[in-house]
Amino acid sequence: MRSRRDPYRQAKYGLPVGFPAQRNGDHVETAELLEEIYRSVVSRNPGEAEFHQAVREVLDSLGPVLAKRPELTEQRVIERICEPERQIIFGVPWEDDEGTIHINRGFRVQFNSALGPYKGGLRFHPSVYLGTVKFLGFEQTFKNALTGLPIGGGKGGSDFNPRGRSEAEIMRFCQSFMLELSRDLGEYRDVPAGDIGVGGREIGYLFGMYKRITRQYESGVLTGKGLGWGGSVVRKEATGYGAVYFMREMLKERGEEIEGKTCIVSGSGNVAIYTVEKLQQLGARVVACSDSDGYVYDERGIDLELLKQVKERERARISVYADRRGGGARYLEDGNIWNVPCQLAFPSATQNELNGHDAESLVKGGCIAVAEGANMPSTPDAVQIFQEARIAFGLGKAANAGGVAVSALEMQQNARRDTWTFEYTEERLRQIMETIHRTCADTAETYGSPGNYVRGANMASFIRVADAMLALGLV
Numbered sequence: 001m002r003s004r005r006d007p008y009r010q011a012k013y014g015l016p017v018g019f020p021a022q023r024n025g026d027h028v029e030t031a032e033l034l035e036e037i038y039r040s041v042v043s044r045n046p047g048e049a050e051f052h053q054a055v056r057e058v059l060d061s062l063g064p065v066l067a068k069r070p071e072l073t074e075q076r077v078i079e080r081i082c083e084p085e086r087q088i089i090f091g092v093p094w095e096d097d098e099g100t101i102h103i104n105r106g107f108r109v110q111f112n113s114a115l116g117p118y119k120g121g122l123r124f125h126p127s128v129y130l131g132t133v134k135f136l137g138f139e140q141t142f143k144n145a146l147t148g149l150p151i152g153g154g155k156g157g158s159d160f161n162p163r164g165r166s167e168a169e170i171m172r173f174c175q176s177f178m179l180e181l182s183r184d185l186g187e188y189r190d191v192p193a194g195d196i197g198v199g200g201r202e203i204g205y206l207f208g209m210y211k212r213i214t215r216q217y218e219s220g221v222l223t224g225k226g227l228g229w230g231g232s233v234v235r236k237e238a239t240g241y242g243a244v245y246f247m248r249e250m251l252k253e254r255g256e257e258i259e260g261k262t263c264i265v266s267g268s269g270n271v272a273i274y275t276v277e278k279l280q281q282l283g284a285r286v287v288a289c290s291d292s293d294g295y296v297y298d299e300r301g302i303d304l305e306l307l308k309q310v311k312e313r314e315r316a317r318i319s320v321y322a323d324r325r326g327g328g329a330r331y332l333e334d335g336n337i338w339n340v341p342c343q344l345a346f347p348s349a350t351q352n353e354l355n356g357h358d359a360e361s362l363v364k365g366g367c368i369a370v371a372e373g374a375n376m377p378s379t380p381d382a383v384q385i386f387q388e389a390r391i392a393f394g395l396g397k398a399a400n401a402g403g404v405a406v407s408a409l410e411m412q413q414n415a416r417r418d419t420w421t422f423e424y425t426e427e428r429l430r431q432i433m434e435t436i437h438r439t440c441a442d443t444a445e446t447y448g449s450p451g452n453y454v455r456g457a458n459m460a461s462f463i464r465v466a467d468a469m470l471a472l473g474l475v
């Protein structure tokens with residue numbers, strides 16, 4: 001076996017002179033190695049801050065695993081896992097209702113397929129660039145591994161802004177996007193779903209175009225489909241419900257329960273709405289939710305039917321909810337939802353929406369637990385503050401894995417030409433979320449960080465992906 005100081009290795013991999021040798025059990029050298037890998041990721045992916053952040057969080061958890069498993073270092077599994085298998089970037093030309101031509105940029109990052117076909121959503125938002133998609137694809141690889149289901153990780157999207165666009169414009173954009181992306185998809189190759197800005201309507205237009213291009217009704221190529229044409233019950237609800245199930249498990253560990261707790265849920269999209277729904281079913285009171293313009297505070301508890309009417313059916317702003325609700329519901333434009341006192345918090349809008357200052361407000365306001373519905377919504381300093389305050393903290397790749405889990409169940413139903421009942425599918429979701437919680441908790445305990453779901457989730461998912469990569473050889 002060649003050592004890491006071997007000049008052949010250094011030349012082959014371009015390692016700096018003095019690149020540390022891995023010695024089994026030597027934590028100092030492991031930390032140096034991880035730091036070196038992180039620096040290399042930053043220099044190979046300049047300007048992609050969210051990707052760097054996501055990689056850093058995972059690498060910071062892996063020391064104890066590498067100390068026990070030197071072959072992972074020898075086989076350069078971490079470096080391989082940090083490099084997407086494929087990155088696809090394409091132009092998306094489309095014409096608006098006035099006849100003006102627009103060109104957006106489309107992305108699909110097929111990150112890792114050691115465990116199964118690439119699986120992960122599409123995001124349509126003006127902020128999307130390669131770094132966003134790469135960070136989401138990286139996270140997705142580990143999240144999907146945690147579900148225990150046979151799915152690899154990928155993510156895609158576009159800098160297209162659907163806000164204010166007509167139905168016809170949305171359809172034309174989706175069709176142009178799929179015309180290009182269809183070549184790289186397939187039920188055994190890559191299976192996208194929704195994310196921010198991509199819901200059931202967009203999945204319908206994307207699927208319709210895929211069907212036309214391929215001349216096949218290949219149901220398993222997209223998930224999040226409508227119930228009448230290949231979709232699964234509980235998919236729409238899955239991410240929000242799953243986050244609440246994960247929260248319930250964290251609370252159980254502390255002898256607490258959801259019933260009677262005061263909660264806040266940021267965002268008011270798919271994940272947020274179904275988080276509110278499950279919390280209310282379990283007897284909690286949700287007093288605030290938001291969109292990117294501001295938040296509503298509703299002391300009596302959010303009126304779920306009104307929220308769905310405003311956000312799902314009318315696609316209006318959250319301020320409209322407060323206007324119609326009356327009776328003390330307040331809209332705070334540019335307000336900070338994290339200043340609202342609560343016991344349970346569910347950041348469910350977007351990445352880095354909750355910073356260290358917000359985390360301090362939550363701690364002061366009596367928060368005892370946080371479950372991330374969104375992907376990486378808490379900044380690293382916020383996570384540190386939660387952990388120092390001994391708040392139960394469920395990171396996104398564990399707490400919001402319910403969505404992709406039910407997507408995988410949708411793929412199973414499509415493959416068998418079958419449809420399951422709501423009760424059966426929700427029960428499967430509940431079991432998966434409880435298993436993810438147990439896996440994270442047990443792994444954290446085994447590797448010396450009891451109660452640390454960040455470390456537990458990162459180590460458990462890394463081990464699953466890494467073992468599959470080793471078994472498949474250098475491919």
Ligand code: NDP
Binds near residue numbers: 196270272350404
């Ligand atoms: P939606 O598009 O349905 O809703 C997104 C919500 O977040 C909206 O209320 C939106 O407000 C708000 N939001 C978006 N961007 C920003 C921003 N930059 N600042 C403040 N608020 C913002 O998306 P989803 O509910 O599907 O996704 C929410 C989060 O959950 C994302 O992080 C996504 O990656 C993650 N996720 C989603 C899954 C799913 O199944 N859908 C699965 C797992 C994770 P506005 O309307 O003003 O933009």
